[in-house]
Amino acid sequence: MSSVRTLATLGRAAREQAKINVRQPLSRMVCVAPQVSDDELRTLLPVLATELNIKHIEIATSGDALVTLEAKPNFRALGKKFGKKTPLAAEAVSKFTSAHLREFLSGVELLVTVDGETHGLDADDLTIVRRASGDLVVEEEHGFFAAIDPTITADLKREGLAREIISRVQRMRKDAGLAVSDRIRLWIGGDALVLEAAAEHHDWIADEVLATEVAVGEELKEPVQMLARQPVDLDGIHADLALTKDE
Numbered sequence: 001m002s003s004v005r006t007l008a009t010l011g012r013a014a015r016e017q018a019k020i021n022v023r024q025p026l027s028r029m030v031c032v033a034p035q036v037s038d039d040e041l042r043t044l045l046p047v048l049a050t051e052l053n054i055k056h057i058e059i060a061t062s063g064d065a066l067v068t069l070e071a072k073p074n075f076r077a078l079g080k081k082f083g084k085k086t087p088l089a090a091e092a093v094s095k096f097t098s099a100h101l102r103e104f105l106s107g108v109e110l111l112v113t114v115d116g117e118t119h120g121l122d123a124d125d126l127t128i129v130r131r132a133s134g135d136l137v138v139e140e141e142h143g144f145f146a147a148i149d150p151t152i153t154a155d156l157k158r159e160g161l162a163r164e165i166i167s168r169v170q171r172m173r174k175d176a177g178l179a180v181s182d183r184i185r186l187w188i189g190g191d192a193l194v195l196e197a198a199a200e201h202h203d204w205i206a207d208e209v210l211a212t213e214v215a216v217g218e219e220l221k222e223p224v225q226m227l228a229r230q231p232v233d234l235d236g237i238h239a240d241l242a243l244t245k246d247e
Contacts, residue, residue: 001044003033003036003041003144004041004044004047004048006033006141006142006144007031007033007048007144007146008048008051008052009141010139010140010141010144010145010146011029011031011048011051011052011054011139011146011148012052013139013146014029014137014138014139014146014147014148015052015148017137017139018137018148018150020148020150020152022052022053023053023160023163023164023167024053024152024156024157024160024163025053025054025055025156025159025160025163026052026053026054026055026148026149026150026151026152026156027054027055027056027149027151027153027156028054028055028056028057028058028148028149029052029054029056029057029058029146029147029148029149030057030058030059030060030066030136030145030146030147031048031057031058031059031060031144031145031146031147032059032060032061032062032063032066032143032144032145033059033144034142034143034144038059041059042059045057045059052148053163054148060145063138063140063143063145063147064098064102065133066132066133066136066138066145066147067098067130067131067132067133067138067140067145068098068130068131068132068133069098069101069102069128069129069130069131070094070098070101070128070129070131071093071094071096071101071126071127071128071129072094072126072127072128072129073089073090073091073093073094073125073126074124074125074126074127075090077122077124077125078090078093078125081119081125082112082114082117082119085114085115085117088114088115089112089114089119092112092113092114093112093121093125093126096110101128104121104128105128109121132147135149135150135151136148136149136150137150157193157197158193158196158197158200158201159197159201160197161193161194161197161198161234161237161239162197162198162200162201162204162205164232164234164239165188165194165197165198165205165239165241166204166205166208166209168230168232168239168241169186169205169209169211169241169243170208170209172228172230172241172243173209173228173243175228176227176228176243178227178245181210182210182245182246183210183211183212183245183246184209184210184211184212184227184243184244184245184246185211185212185213185215185243185244185245185246186205186206186209186211186213186214186215186241186242186243187214187215187218187240187241187242187243188205188214188215188216188217188239188240188241189217189218189239189240189241189242190232190237190238190239190240191237191238191239193237194234194237194238194239195216195217198214198216198217199216199217202214202216211243211246212246213246225244226242226243226244227243227244227245228242228243228244229241229242229243230242
C-alpha cells in the first residue's frame with residue numbers, strides 16, 4: 001500500500017506537470033514499483049486507477065524505456081581534474097549514454113580519458129537530466145515511476161465534462177442548503193460540448209446529484225422558480241446550470 005501511495009503522489013505530480021486536473025479521465029498510465037512483486041501490486045491497481053482517474057494501468061519492470069538520461073558537465077568541477085583539457089573532458093561527459101549514466105547512478109565508476117589522462121567522475125562533475133521518452137509525461141522518485149498518457153480523446157473529454165458538471169452541481173446543492181437526501185430537478189445548458197457530454201452521461205449525472213429529472217439543452221419554462229442558477233466556465237467551455245428542489 002505504501003508503494004501505491006508513492007505512485008499516486010507521482011501520478012498526481014505528472015497530471016500537474018501536464019496541466020490536467022484529476023476530474024479529467026485519462027486512458028493509460030505506466031508505473032514502476034521497485035522491489036514489489038507484480039502480483040502484489042496488481043491487486044491494488046484498481047485503487048490506484050480510481051485515485052488517479054485512469055482507465056488502464058500497466059506495470060513495467062524498469063523505467064529505462066520511460067526516461068532518457070543526459071549528462072550536463074560541470075566545468076568548474078572538471079577543471080580541477082583536467083585543467084586546460086576541461087573543454088574536451090566536458091565534451092566526453094556530454095556523450096555518455098543513458099546506459100552509462102544509469103550504471104553511474106547505481107555506483108559504477110565512469111572514467112573520462114583526454115589525451116592519455118584518465119580520471120574517474122564524481123557526482124559533482126556532472127548533472128544528470130531526466131527527459132521523458134515519447135509522449136508520456138513521467139515523474140520519478142527513488143526508482144518509482146508514474147508515466148501518464150496525456151492524450152485526451154473526444155470520449156474522455158465528454159466524460160471529464162460530465163464529472164465537472166457533477167462537481168459543480170454538488171457544490172450548488174450544498175450552497176443552496178439542500179439536505180444530502182433531497183431530490184432535485186436539473187437543467188443543463190451551454191456550449192455544444194457540454195450538451196453532448198450531459199446527454200451521453202445523463203443517467204450517471206442524475207444518479208450522482210440525486211436528480212429526478214435532467215433537462216439538457218431545454219429552455220427553462222417559466223414560472224418555474226429556480227433554487228439556484230449558475231453560469232460555469234469549464235476551462236473555456238461554457239455551461240449554464242440550474243436546479244430546483246423536487247417536491
